Amino acid sequence: MALTHVALPYDADEDFLEGAFPFLDEGLERDETVLAVTCEHKTGLLREKFGAQVRYVPPAAFYEHPARVVSRVLHQMETAAERGRRVRLLAEPDWKGRADWETVEWLRLEALVNVALARTDGSIMCPYHASLPRPVLDGARHTHPLLARDGLPRDNPAYLDPAVFSAMCDPPLPPAPGHALEMPLRSADLREPRALITVYAHRYGLAGHRLHQLLVALTEVATNALSHGEPPVLLRVWEERDALLCEVSDRGHWCPSERHGPGWLPPGTAGSPRLGLWAVRMLCGRVQVRTGVEGTRIRLHTPFRA
Structure with a gap:
């Protein structure tokens, strides 16, 4: 075939x-x-x-x-x-x-x-x-x-x-803006960052299943950074035009095994053995992943309106 x-x-x-x-x-x-x-x-x-x-x-x-x-x-x-x-x-x-x-x-x-x-x-x-x-x-x-x-x-x-x-398709990411809220992540207990994002999202009318999807995606990304990245692990949150942006960064230089970029192919297809980032991409409007000698950043974009 x-x-x-x-x-x-x-x-x-x-x-x-x-x-x-x-x-x-x-x-x-x-x-x-x-x-x-x-x-x-x-x-x-x-x-x-x-x-x-x-x-x-x-x-x-x-x-x-x-x-x-x-x-x-x-x-x-x-x-x-x-x-x-x-x-x-x-x-x-x-x-x-x-x-x-x-x-x-x-x-x-x-x-x-x-x-x-x-x-x-x-x-x-x-x-x-x-x-x-x-x-x-x-x-x-x-x-x-x-x-x-x-x-x-x-x-x-x-x-x-x-x-x-x-x-x-992946040019360098611009840095987070100066007005972004920043929170260090030190524990797998993510209640505080999830609460921060919820409060921030509600300001812009982001709620319901789309907020839930964002929180699930954030949990996956933050847990991976805490488990496999290098400290400090930071969460940054800000609004940009018509979307809420959440970025998780760490100092680790991740070398994804997927030739076509991490999480772009469904699990089970060539070179895509895991569900993690694929599921994150399914949950968010846009996901940007960048990794290099200065560390790894994963930026989640969630539109305020569907």
Whole structure:
């Protein structure tokens, strides 16, 4: 079994359909589970040809969180394989209005699906309109092993090793701002830091299950720092634009075994033996990990609003 991951560059509807129609047609002819994730306009064009044979998913519902998308698609492909079926996915995110860091994380996802889904027998085609910003188009070229040309997938000479591309997505972190609250962590009893974060979060209306998820993620990160890092272990908390940031740092130089970055791949996939940071990424809106000679920092971002 092997994953097929194709980028579809296009300028107009005709170019899009020239690549999408045969891709989806092939899946239906093979009795595969066929899904299409694209904008309302192009969904309408696909419906005219395929009707209800294809399952249509709005991009906002599908692309809600990078780590969760990987987990969901992996589960779909593995479940289909158990029933003797394949999954074929046409997937086009809405790139408009994304912050720069969001664009980077979704492009990283395009690279990592080549590893996370490598053992599946699925097929994915990702359309990219020619008007998209240059970083997005460059990212597409570097993250897809195949490019669709004249309706056919062809080898992509610009494709990069996913580990190389993922490392390119992690520039140095700026320091925490001067107004950040700081608390030393010395004990596995984390009641005080959890209480501090709860009070701080409530100021900005962050509560309920999202606050609970943040506290679970913090507990995992802080416990690991206390168990495996080098003191001092510090917690810093601050607000930034529309999110609450919590950073745990220590003086230890951690060398993650995962080639593609710690916690980016689901447990059980190549090079990802543990649940810890993967679970943290599933719980938080954004997780940044940096380690070097000056120590290790893990920064958790939780939006004030879902």
